[in-house]
Amino acid sequence: MKIFKIEQNRNNPYSQMNDEEFVFRDTMIGYDNKYFSDFNFKERKLIRDFVSYRAYYEEKRRWVNVTDDLYLDYEIKEWIVKIRDNLDDGDGICYPKDKRIELRRQNSKRDMKLVLLHEMIHAKESKFNEYIRQYLSIYLMDKLKSKNNSDLNKFLIKECHVTTYVPPAHSILFLLKSLDLDLRLKKSFGTIFGYSKTFEEEKAKLEYYKKEKEIKD
């Protein structure tokens, strides 16, 4: 009987979550609807520019717009959230294979939610193929450029290299989406990228680690 119970738990990832984690999971589902309509391909411009195409219908003898690729599902409803007192590295981690996001417990729930958004970008990006990743990068670059914010324009180019030295690798798409979220949440640029810290703080931290490593080496 006991063995059956363990088997049952293993098959049902939701049984691994406690009440607090369910609240964060609900937050995640809410964020997915609110902030990731682009990553879910639910934005008209995105569909028009990258998904729909013209096809000729022999019977009707006319060209029509077709969007059959839309049935691709990029939502993360089946994902779970776990909260740990300690994580080996950083404030959050994403396990695409297990469909699980882990957050380090912090005093500030607000900071934990910013970390959740960071991990959600990883989670959603893990579902994309290379073409989708490229479409979304062009779409977001275009969208961000249209904001005509000189600070943002500087970040779009100058800070791209940050992606290469924050382990694990963060893609250009990741950077673009994190800046999009910073803007929408009215946060300083780099907040989502740097787990609630700005780019300057994140870079200072990295410089510190680099120096520490040099001393050790």
Ligand SMILES: [Zn+2]
């Ligand atoms: Zn990350």
